[in-house]
Each structure stands twice: as C-alpha cells, then as structure tokens.
Amino acid sequence: MGDLTGLPDLLRECAPQVLAAVVRRYGDFDACEDAVQEALIAAVRQWPETGVPEQPRSWLITVASRRRVEMLRNEIARRRREETVRHEPEPEVRGDDELALLLLCCHPALSVPAQITLTLRAVGGLTTAEIARALLLPEATVGQRISRAKQRIRDAGARFETAAPAERLVAVRHVLYLIFNEGYTASSGDELNRVELTREAIRLTRQLHRRLPDDGEVAGLLALMLLTDARRPARTGPDAALVPLADQDRGRWDTAMIAEGVGIITAALASAPIGPFQLQAAIAAVHDEAARAEDTDWPQILLLYGMLHALAPGPMVTLNRIVATAMVDGPRAGLAALELVADDPVLARHHRTAAVRAHLLELAGDRAGAREQYRLAARLTLSRPEQRYLESRAARLSSC
Incomplete structure (x- = not known):
C-alpha cells in the first residue's frame, strides 16, 4: 500500500492544479471547487485502503470531472422540471383533501390504535404528548406507534383517495371524536379550549355526514359535537376561569347549534340502529334542553348512561354514570x-x-x-x- 504519511501534503499540492484543470474545462469556479473538494474527500477515504494511484493528479481530475458532470445533469434536470411545472396548472384545491388524508391514515394495513394515533398526528396536528394523554397511554408508546404506522403505510402502498371503506369508519369516527375532545378541553397548557381543533373536527365530521347521510353513528357524532360546542361561550368567565356546567349562564349557549344538534340526533335515533355516539348525543341534548341546571332530567340521563355502559363500556362512561x-x-x-x-x-x-x-x-x-x-x-x-x-x-x- 505504501507510505501514506505524506498524503496530506500530496493532496494540498495537487488541489490547485486539479481545480485549474476542471475550471478550464467546465467554467463556473464555485461549482468546480465543490467538485474538487468532493474528489479530495474521496481520496482521503479510499487511498488508505486501495493505495495512492500511480497518477494521483489524473485520478483527482477524473473524479472531480465526473462529479461536475453529475452536477450539470442534475441542474439541467431541475430546470426542466421547473419549466414543466411552470406551464402546468396549479394543483386543484379540493375541499375533501383532509378527509382523504384521514382515510389514508385509517388504512386497513394499520391496527385501529395505530390508525387513531397517526391520524391525530397528521390531521389533528397533536403532539405526541397530547395524543398520549388523549388515549391514556405512555408517551413512548405513542411515539413508537406513530413511527411504525408510517412505515406500514409506506409498505402497503396506500393511495390518497376519498372512498370510505366500511372497515375504516369505526376508526375515523373515533379519531374525529378524540380531536374534538382535545380541542374542547385541552389536556395541557394555559388555554381551556383549542378552538381550531374543535372547528376542524366539526368541519370534517360534516363532510363525512354529507358523504354518509344514512350512517347513524356519523350523525350521532356530529350532533354530539354541536350540542357540546354550543356551551363553549359559557364555559369560561370574564377572567378566563373555568365555569362548570351547573353554574353556566345558559343564555350564552349557542341556540342555533343546539337546535341543529337536536334535529340531527332526533332523526338518527328514529332511522338508524342505536350506537354509542348517538347515546352520547342524546345525553348532551338532555343537558342542553334544560332551561336551568335544576331542571335537568337526571333519571333519563342515568338510563341513557346505563344503555351506553352496556353497549360501549369504558372508564369515562363508568365515571359519568356514577x-x-x-x-x-x-x-x-x-x-x-x-x-x-x-x-x-x-x-x-x-x-x-x-x-x-x-x-x-x-x-x-x-x-x-x-x-x-x-x-x-x-x-x-x-x-x-x-x-x-x-x-x-x-x-x-x-x-x-
């Protein structure tokens, strides 16, 4: 392999000669200098293993020239792409793009928990910590789930499309529900509400309801969001302090949202099989229709929670039933x-x-x-x- 102790001196001696030769051939000092630097780096990496070539300067000129040609080809290709894009119409902005992204994140290649977690990140914009609190999971688990879900999406070759396969709807509804909840009562921070999340959840759920008007659970979810968000103006006082439901000024509730929500859930209960979101919406409607806190029909709410517990038991259902x-x-x-x-x-x-x-x-x-x-x-x-x-x-x- 030979003595390489003089390699740094050799490269310093060759460098200006190689640069001059390459600039004379291709012009553009800046780009040629970059190409020569890459050739010198290649020499430092390769020559200790392969030995110094018989004509080190020629070797460096050849490598630098190849790199400069590659750079030229990349530049020409980039300009062609830019020219093509310049003459193409701008991509169409479609109102259902977010929904298509939601469905992509709920691809059947993913488990339901992975679908929910990835969608909260991609569509809801939640941090890993916020997702962990929403799902009652360790933050490390959520981070691993997101990484694995992205890899599986790539491996499955999932496409960006707006069709709504039936097997994805359970996860889609759950995801929208969690996004809304995180917006309505932020799990951390100084603000009680994250209005951008509640609005996004309602907007996407409206889209889903328009596409699937006969799905009782989509209707129930939309009604639940409307009936819950209608109370938001009264949930905080002048000093931004939290005001519990029983103490809220019901004159500040959004009566239009309540009327819309009641109408949607009434129609859904009369025409579709009963599901968990419909029952939650019915509970919200009982609260919203009481003129005063003391007028709330608690026996009816207890009955509805009993039905919900039988249909979809869970920790928060248990607590609310209590x-x-x-x-x-x-x-x-x-x-x-x-x-x-x-x-x-x-x-x-x-x-x-x-x-x-x-x-x-x-x-x-x-x-x-x-x-x-x-x-x-x-x-x-x-x-x-x-x-x-x-x-x-x-x-x-x-x-x-």
Missing part, C-alpha cells in the same frame, strides 16, 4: 359506586375521578375530604385552567 347515579340517588350512593371501581387503574390516576369524589364529598358535607380530593385533582391535571378551578374549590372550602 355522577348521574349521585344526582338521582344522592351523593352517598355515588360515593359507594365510586368505591366499587377504586381499583380500576385508569380511573385511579385520572384527575376527573378525584374531582368527582371531591364534588360528591362536598355534597355529602365532608368539607375536609372534599378539599383534599380537589387538591389531588389539581395536581393530577396538566390543564392550568382546570388546576386553577380545582384549587379555587379547595380554597373556598378552607375559608368556610
């Missing part, structure tokens, strides 16, 4: 029901469980216990508006 039980049978009955699910790992670490327990203890007259639970709930939530509200409830009990 609240309804307390409103019908009293706070002690609600606390007893809460003790029965105390070992549920999801409910045990969720701030809403502590907040519900605090509220029921307060109604039952246990101020000290309620204060402790309000403080626990405040520590568990990452939403600062919710933290401030829960801390204020605890402080109020301390001052009584």
